Amino acid sequence: MRRVLLLDGLEREDNGYSPWTTKRRLSVTSVWPTGSTTTATPTHLVRVVRRDDISGVRLSALSRSDGLSALLHQTVIPNERLAAREILATVVHTAKQVEAVRVEVGPDAYRHPDALASLETAIR
Numbered sequence: 001m002r003r004v005l006l007l008d009g010l011e012r013e014d015n016g017y018s019p020w021t022t023k024r025r026l027s028v029t030s031v032w033p034t035g036s037t038t039t040a041t042p043t044h045l046v047r048v049v050r051r052d053d054i055s056g057v058r059l060s061a062l063s064r065s066d067g068l069s070a071l072l073h074q075t076v077i078p079n080e081r082l083a084a085r086e087i088l089a090t091v092v093h094t095a096k097q098v099e100a101v102r103v104e105v106g107p108d109a110y111r112h113p114d115a116l117a118s119l120e121t122a123i124r
Helices: 064-073 080-095 115-124
Strands: 044-050 055-060 099-105
Touching: 044 064, 055 115, 064 080, 064 099, 099 115
Parallel strands: 044 099
Antiparallel strands: 055 099
């Protein structure tokens, strides 16, 4: 999360800049040829909750059922039965495989220099 990518030696190309800003547009493969992928396997589920009544960041493990609930709240289940069955099977399988954590973020969380340290440790 705290890595910085420094790109030296990039030359300006007329079509390399966004028409809306002065920022450079780059495809991942132009900088990191093997960095793009078409598939991935999730390893962690992070449920972020803002809380005004705490200070900093709190981290706690989610149970499998709470992880499943979090995934289901982010999933659209269509009316078509076959598609719904496949989607639900994927969601249930994913909930069983991932490590699920709840991150509670207080209003002053980003004032703490090590606010994300516990989260970084949890998802390694």
